[in-house]
Amino acid sequence: MRALSLGGFALVCPILFLTLVAGCGIATAAGQVAAGDAHQQVTLNRWALRHIQQRHWPDSPARGAGKFAPGITEESLREMIYEAVANGHSRQNTHGRPGEIYEYDFGRPIGTTIDGVPANRLRVVINTRGEVVTAFPF
Amino acid sequence: MKMDFRLSEDWDEDFADLANVEETDLRYYVALGDVMLGRGQIDLSANWGWIPLIDFALALLEIADALSAAEGSETFEFTESEATLQFDRAGEEVTITSSYAPGEIRAPLPEFKNQVDDFARRLDKALLDKHPELELNPEYQRLRLFRS
Numbered sequence: 001m002r003a004l005s006l007g008g009f010a011l012v013c014p015i016l017f018l019t020l021v022a023g024c025g026i027a028t029a030a031g032q033v034a035a036g037d038a039h040q041q042v043t044l045n046r047w048a049l050r051h052i053q054q055r056h057w058p059d060s061p062a063r064g065a066g067k068f069a070p071g072i073t074e075e076s077l078r079e080m081i082y083e084a085v086a087n088g089h090s091r092q093n094t095h096g097r098p099g100e101i102y103e104y105d106f107g108r109p110i111g112t113t114i115d116g117v118p119a120n121r122l123r124v125v126i127n128t129r130g131e132v133v134t135a136f137p138f
Numbered sequence: 139m140k141m142d143f144r145l146s147e148d149w150d151e152d153f154a155d156l157a158n159v160e161e162t163d164l165r166y167y168v169a170l171g172d173v174m175l176g177r178g179q180i181d182l183s184a185n186w187g188w189i190p191l192i193d194f195a196l197a198l199l200e201i202a203d204a205l206s207a208a209e210g211s212e213t214f215e216f217t218e219s220e221a222t223l224q225f226d227r228a229g230e231e232v233t234i235t236s237s238y239a240p241g242e243i244r245a246p247l248p249e250f251k252n253q254v255d256d257f258a259r260r261l262d263k264a265l266l267d268k269h270p271e272l273e274l275n276p277e278y279q280r281l282r283l284f285r286s
Contacts, residue, residue: 051166051167055188055218056218062186062187062188062218063186063187064184064186064188064216064218064219064221064238065186065188065218065219066218066219066220094197094214094215095196095197095200095201095214095215096196096197096200097165097193097197097217098161098162098165099162113219113220114219114220114221114238115238123220125166125217127162131162133162133166134166134217134218136218136219138219138220
């Protein structure tokens with residue numbers, strides 16, 4: 001069990017998995033898997049959410065990292081992650097990193113690349129326990 | 139050829155118990171910093187402050203091993219962006235290019251391998267000097283950043 005000291009209080013990650021319920025009933029194009037099915041496969045815990053906000057939120061000062069478009073919320077982030085995992089292309093993570101990478105093209109800008117160019121795609125990194133490690137537009 | 143790192147100061151406060159953090163933490167959230175990579179006027183550095191240095195060193199060790207075994211190409215993907223470093227071996231020379239900065243670095247294969255080994259060795263020492271509890275971490279030991 002992983003215990004993290006975060007802002008002065010201890011986090012015990014399994015207790016803090018955010019319930020992933022936002023995507024139920026999302027209309028999907030023919031041939032696509034309902035994003036809701038991904039709820040059973042992927043969890044976004046508070047630690048990963050904070051990591052994504054620090055690196056990839058619109059107001060994040062982090063350089064060299066893709067940014068989500070203004071207006072992103074925790075809920076819309078979860079929905080995008082579910083959709084990417086349900087319908088995106090998956091591949092093994094690279095150079096010994098554990099887990100898998102999912103990439104999905106939303107067909108519309110969801111943020112910007114590190115060059116500030118509009119980004120349509122989302123990359124989601126999932127560890128071997130099905131937990132989101134990071135997610136960002138590219 | 140210059141290959142170096144700069145550890146950031148603002149990651150370790152989030153990890154009170156480095157003796158027990160898991161591989162994903164070590165490869166994504168711990169030991170963040172900058173990577174300096176250049177030769178002469180060519181600068182492929184990634185001074186973004188958030189590069190997971192343990193992961194970077196491990197990946198480059200693997201890339202150096204692969205290129206030492208045979209000619210070919212290897213791509214390093216940064217963890218938080220689409221940025222990449224490309225390593226191509228032709229004969230006994232390695233060429234390094236990036237997706238985010240112009241220019242290419244050329245180095246003899248032995249020099250490249252020595253630089254990667256030295257990077258990992260110095261990072262291992264810097265981390266253990268600052269966080270000796272890492273030596274108790276079985277995942278850190280298993281990853282074998284320092285290969286004697």
